[in-house]
Amino acid sequence: MPIIVNLDVMLARRKMSMTELSEQVGLTMANLSILKNGHAKAVRFSTLERICEVLECQPGDILEFREEE
Template sequence: MAIIIHLDVMLAKRKMSVTELSEKVGLTMANLSILKNGKAKAIRFSTLEGICRALNCQPGDILEYQNDETSNHS
């Protein structure tokens, strides 16, 4: 996958649990887990905004683009 999710890193930096983030953003634990594990196919801007608000971060702190060619040679 070309988009890497760093949600677990931001949660650790903010000392916040997945449960706490789930409550603050209004996402189910299952959906947050899918996102956190990089299994999500899409994310709504409103969800991304809520996560950024809760974690006091920028979208780039959570999402990273990695060229497929680069990631295959890593």
């Protein structure tokens, strides 16, 4: 999929675990895994907003477009 979700990078920078992120954002671990592993088909703006709020970052820090070869 062309859109890559770089949650791992931001989590490492903020020294936060996936569990902590899921609790603060209000997403289940399953949904967070779907997002992290690139299986998500869509992300709600409300979810993106909460993630950026918790990780104190911009959407561009988490989402990256990589053209398929």
